[in-house]
Amino acid sequence: MYGLIGKLVATEGHRGELARILLEASAAMPGCLSYVVAEDAEDSDALWVTEVWDREASHAASLSLPSVQAGIQEGKPLIAGFGDRHVTRPLGGQGLPG
Numbered sequence: 001m002y003g004l005i006g007k008l009v010a011t012e013g014h015r016g017e018l019a020r021i022l023l024e025a026s027a028a029m030p031g032c033l034s035y036v037v038a039e040d041a042e043d044s045d046a047l048w049v050t051e052v053w054d055r056e057a058s059h060a061a062s063l064s065l066p067s068v069q070a071g072i073q074e075g076k077p078l079i080a081g082f083g084d085r086h087v088t089r090p091l092g093g094q095g096l097p098g
Contacts, residue, residue: 001033001090001097002056007083010045014078019047021078025071031058033096045080052090 010018019037026035031054040046053059062068092098 002053002059003088003090004049004051004053004059004085005088006049006085007040008047008049008079009043009081009083010047010078011080012045015039015045015047018075018078021071021075022047022049025068025075028067029058029062029065031055032062046083052096 008018008022019039022037026032026037029035032051033054034050034052036050038048038050040048051059053062090096
């Protein structure tokens with residue numbers, strides 16, 4: 001498995017709108033086992049995205065999907081910046097294959 005954890009910082013007051021775009025754009029991505037968008041509890045403009053994929057190639061291929069491309073274009077103006085980004089190797093967990 002292949003995992004990513006990343007922080008996105010929305011332009012002031014647009015975190016909810018950015019979260020909606022991320023969730024809608026990620027609705028049907030082949031090979032995606034988990035895609036979680038979470039609000040940062042301490043930063044009112046920040047979101048954390050945690051992704052688990054069957055393999056790295058599936059993640060790379062998802063970036064070409066029309067729904068993902070549309071989400072990127074819609075969300076780009078709402079992104080003020082990025083924070084930490086970490087690549088992980090998920091071992092399993094609730095809802096994931098062992």
